[in-house]
Amino acid sequence: MNRLIYVCTAAILGLLLAALPPGPSAYAESEVLESDVPELPVGTKIADDKRVIMPDDTKLRVLFLSTGTTKTLKGPYEGTIPDYKEDRSWWERITGRSKDSDAPIGATRGFKPE
Amino acid sequence: MTEAVQVTDAAPRRPRLMMLLGILWAGLVAFGLVVLSEANALPEGPDEWTYDWRTLFFSPSADEPRRDIALLIIDEQSMADYDYVSPVDRALVAKLLRALNTAGPKAIGLDFIYDRKSEEAKTQELIDSIRGVSAPIVFGAIDLRVRGFRDETLDYQENFIARTGKDAGHVFFAREKEKLKIGDQVVRYMGERSPSPPNRKSFAQLLAEKVGGVSEEPATPYISWLLPPPGDDLFPLFRVPRHQPGSPPDVILPPSWRQALKDRIVLIGGDFIDRDKHLTPLSIADGAKMPGVMVQAQILAQLLDGRSIYTFPPAAEMILLAVVCLVGFLANRRWRQLKRYDLFLYVGGIAVLILGGIVLFAGFRIIAPSTTLFFAWTLGVTGGHYASRILKGARIAG
Numbered sequence: 302m303n304r305l306i307y308v309c310t311a312a313i314l315g316l317l318l319a320a321l322p323p324g325p326s327a328y329a330e331s332e333v334l335e336s337d338v339p340e341l342p343v344g345t346k347i348a349d350d351k352r353v354i355m356p357d358d359t360k361l362r363v364l365f366l367s368t369g370t371t372k373t374l375k376g377p378y379e380g381t382i383p384d385y386k387e388d389r390s391w392w393e394r395i396t397g398r399s400k401d402s403d404a405p406i407g408a409t410r411g412f413k414p415e
Numbered sequence: 416m417t418e419a420v421q422v423t424d425a426a427p428r429r430p431r432l433m434m435l436l437g438i439l440w441a442g443l444v445a446f447g448l449v450v451l452s453e454a455n456a457l458p459e460g461p462d463e464w465t466y467d468w469r470t471l472f473f474s475p476s477a478d479e480p481r482r483d484i485a486l487l488i489i490d491e492q493s494m495a496d497y498d499y500v501s502p503v504d505r506a507l508v509a510k511l512l513r514a515l516n517t518a519g520p521k522a523i524g525l526d527f528i529y530d531r532k533s534e535e536a537k538t539q540e541l542i543d544s545i546r547g548v549s550a551p552i553v554f555g556a557i558d559l560r561v562r563g564f565r566d567e568t569l570d571y572q573e574n575f576i577a578r579t580g581k582d583a584g585h586v587f588f589a590r591e592k593e594k595l596k597i598g599d600q601v602v603r604y605m606g607e608r609s610p611s612p613p614n615r616k617s618f619a620q621l622l623a624e625k626v627g628g629v630s631e632e633p634a635t636p637y638i639s640w641l642l643p644p645p646g647d648d649l650f651p652l653f654r655v656p657r658h659q660p661g662s663p664p665d666v667i668l669p670p671s672w673r674q675a676l677k678d679r680i681v682l683i684g685g686d687f688i689d690r691d692k693h694l695t696p697l698s699i700a701d702g703a704k705m706p707g708v709m710v711q712a713q714i715l716a717q718l719l720d721g722r723s724i725y726t727f728p729p730a731a732e733m734i735l736l737a738v739v740c741l742v743g744f745l746a747n748r749r750w751r752q753l754k755r756y757d758l759f760l761y762v763g764g765i766a767v768l769i770l771g772g773i774v775l776f777a778g779f780r781i782i783a784p785s786t787t788l789f790f791a792w793t794l795g796v797t798g799g800h801y802a803s804r805i806l807k808g809a810r811i812a813g
Contacts, residue, residue, distance in 0.1 A: 334654070364651070
């Protein structure tokens with residue numbers, strides 16, 4: 302009888318633990334795929350809770366090892382990788398600021414007038 | 416724009432006659448506009464402009480990054496230590512395929528075309544790699560729609576496809592045909608099945624079918640663009656790093672990437688500044704061109720999701736235009752005593768049309784025909800303005 306109570310209690314505790322929301326994993330991390338931040342070269346592993354500092358006009362692409370998804374960050378930014386959200390106003394979206402422009406093809410024939 | 420700062424409407428009021436004239440005018444305008452539109456003889460600027468902005472701001476955003484599709488990109492940096500970048504070294508692609516095969520992808524889309532010879536040893540190595548891939552694989556093909564196409568090109572391509580024993584899909588996208596201006600070269604449509612021979616399905620369609628994912632054919636050829644979730648890449652994207660030719664597979668496809676490519680449809684393609692880059696509706700703000708392989712990924716995602724963009728069929732468009740034209744006609748009659756009523760009507764009316772277009776697109780993925788609506792409204796207002804004079808001139812009224 303006692304054995305049955307122990308088994309039932311253990312099962313209930315197990316279910317409760319499984320139902321708990323997952324906390325931040327100590328092993329969750331990302332890997333740098335592309336970078337022009339000197340302190341974060343390609344191949345660097347970054348823990349999800351580690352803060353990164355990206356100067357202006359820098360770009361970082363990382364692979365989340367747990368999910369296999371990637372993320373592109375553009376500097377300036379200071380914070381953790383998962384917290385990054387591209388901050389662009391409506392005006393910036395309309396005028397295209399803060400994104401790439403259409404680069405000229407070839408070196409001499411297609412430049413854009415200033 | 417008509418000018419009518421101060422109007423003395425001396426025409427006798429004959430509401431029924433005026434309504435009849437309005438209906439007649441609206442029917443005529445609607446019919447004429449639809450005929451001209453079907454003949455592609457209207458300036459499409461308003462349609463394209465409004466459609467592109469609506470697409471940029473009101474297309475659906477993915478809730479999370481796609482877990483089913485990934486991109487593997489070869490670019491100038493990947494090939495910086497090669498003697499040439501075009502065509503992409505076939506030995507590199509062969510090695511990439513072998514490395515990818517060990518990752519266990521669900522399917523592979525090789526967004527390159529093989530329409531001319533290269534070093535035979537490398538070509539044979541690539542063919543062997545394609546044959547050795549265990550996942551379903553589709554690669555790109557061109558056909559008679561290419562300008563300056565030569566028979567020997569088709570012969571080479573067909574021979575290459577036959578040697579691989581695998582399937583190829585055409586890689587074309589479709590652009591607007593313009594009669595009144597130079598086309599804007601923006602990719603808005605999926606390419607139709609290629610003409611015979613060789614009568615091929617598109618690259619994305621074939622790939623979607625390989626994974627059993629086409630639940631519903633799109634209602635129109637419009638590409639339904641999906642925006643990335645805030646802060647994340649829509650498709651996991653990997654760029655083959657710079658490496659020396661002959662580097663081992665782990666250098667071009669590091670082991671940590673392979674886990675991320677497992678069980679995914681992996682599209683391999685190029686991102687070169689002078690090749691296969693396209694303006695899309697998403698380019699409207701910044702002019703940034705999208706590599707063809709990313710457009711293919713968008714189409715593939717659309718096919719897998721069963722998403723569609725809808726348009727008005729001609730009969731429905733004609734009814735809509737007639738109603739808008741008649742409303743413009745009657746609005747003019749109703750408010751013509753106001754000063755600057757023309758400005759009020761034109762600007763206000765067009766603002767309502769733009770707003771309606773946004774609601775239709777954001778809520779129902781329906782594209783309102785902006786060009787014909789614009790003309791229907793302005794012709795309706797203008798018709799209302801001159802209606803009294805016409806009746807008087809015809810000595811029907813007054």
